[in-house]
Amino acid sequence: MRRPHHGHRQNATAYIAINTGLCEACWKCVSVCPKGVLGKVNFIFHKHVRIVNPKNCAGCLACEKACRAGAIISLKGSKLAPYYIF
Ligand code: SF4
């Protein structure tokens, strides 16, 4: 199965997706991720989490549990997982 033409998954791994519009840049998810999957976009007026090592994601969902803003969504069991782009 082919990915969408612009399906460069900057906001998702195989297990989680990030809705950067909800991200409050608290960096809790960055701290709890044991695999170094998550990083920061950290400009003065533009801050949100980003995925830097998607292939390292183990699907532990520590990031999802840590996020109070609901900006991290579990894709486990989702057929959309390979195509999830915000
Ligand atoms: S699911 Fe686990 S390994 Fe994947 S980004 Fe979240 S905390 Fe990191």
Ligand code: SF4
């Ligand atoms: S825990 Fe949620 S609100 Fe905090 S940086 Fe991560 S995605 Fe953004």
